[in-house]
Amino acid sequence: MRILFIADIFGAPGRRAVEQRLPELREQHGLDLVVANAENAADGVGVTSRIALKLFTSGVDVITLGNHAYRQKEVYPFLQSDERILRPANHPANAPGRGTAVVETADGTRAAVVNLIGQLYLDAARSPFEVAPELVAQARATADVVIVDFHAEATSEKMAMGRLLDGRVTAVIGTHTHIQTNDPTLLPGGTAYLTDAGMTGPHDSVIGVRTDLVLRRFQTGLPVRFEPAENDVRIEGALIECDAATGRATAVETFRVSVE
Numbered sequence: 001m002r003i004l005f006i007a008d009i010f011g012a013p014g015r016r017a018v019e020q021r022l023p024e025l026r027e028q029h030g031l032d033l034v035v036a037n038a039e040n041a042a043d044g045v046g047v048t049s050r051i052a053l054k055l056f057t058s059g060v061d062v063i064t065l066g067n068h069a070y071r072q073k074e075v076y077p078f079l080q081s082d083e084r085i086l087r088p089a090n091h092p093a094n095a096p097g098r099g100t101a102v103v104e105t106a107d108g109t110r111a112a113v114v115n116l117i118g119q120l121y122l123d124a125a126r127s128p129f130e131v132a133p134e135l136v137a138q139a140r141a142t143a144d145v146v147i148v149d150f151h152a153e154a155t156s157e158k159m160a161m162g163r164l165l166d167g168r169v170t171a172v173i174g175t176h177t178h179i180q181t182n183d184p185t186l187l188p189g190g191t192a193y194l195t196d197a198g199m200t201g202p203h204d205s206v207i208g209v210r211t212d213l214v215l216r217r218f219q220t221g222l223p224v225r226f227e228p229a230e231n232d233v234r235i236e237g238a239l240i241e242c243d244a245a246t247g248r249a250t251a252v253e254t255f256r257v258s259v260e
């Protein structure tokens with residue numbers, strides 16, 4: 001089966017790109033499952049229920065989040081009620097929402113998605129390395145295919161997670177930095193790995209934000225309200241192929257499509 005992991009959707013330009021292009025990409029690549037990180041979908045921070053529902057309608061099967069999961073209060077009840085949207089599993093257990101989803105693809109394959117957050121510069125309530133083995137074992141008990149979104153800053157953390165879960169999951173895909181890395185790898189145990197999937201949004205920017213605003217903040221140290229940039233919009237991510245019966249990955253490559 002073929003899985004598209006869509007990298008961090010940033011603001012309206014990123015949302016529009018997915019809404020306009022995903023139906024045709026699903027067809028063109030024969031996609032069975034689409035997972036998208038949407039933690040920057042609402043003007044660069046967080047996501048709302050309306051935005052999430054529009055992404056589902058466009059062909060996203062499961063939405064993952066990250067350190068901005070709770071920036072929009074409106075989404076809290078939706079995180080509780082809709083099983084297709086995830087926040088990191090190692091956030092506090094009392095925070096709204098869940099960290100694992102199981103969906104059924106058109107051909108009847110059960111696929112699980114697990115969302116984890118790293119520890120460097122981010123607020124992980126529990127170590128992702130402590131919770132990951134148990135979480136993926138639970139996911140594997142009900143699904144053959146397991147995709148992990150590891151939302152983390154450090155390359156080392158992401159590579160280590162890929163190695164820890166090698167042979168236990170179909171793919172470990174890194175998110176959060178918004179810069180796509182050139183290391184799609186099939187690990188020895190049959191797990192697809194990519195350090196960072198990149199960003200779905202405006203690349204004429206500083207990781208999605210208008211360059212002038214970022215420079216003003218860095219150059220003056222004053223608070224500056226960030227706004228999404230507009231130009232050079234791309235859909236980025238990872239394209240994964242796997243054996244649906246065993247969950248073993250057979251191919252992984254970076255994905256990048258220019259929009260406009």
Ligand SMILES: [Fe+2]
Binds near residue numbers: 066067
């Ligand atoms: Fe993030």
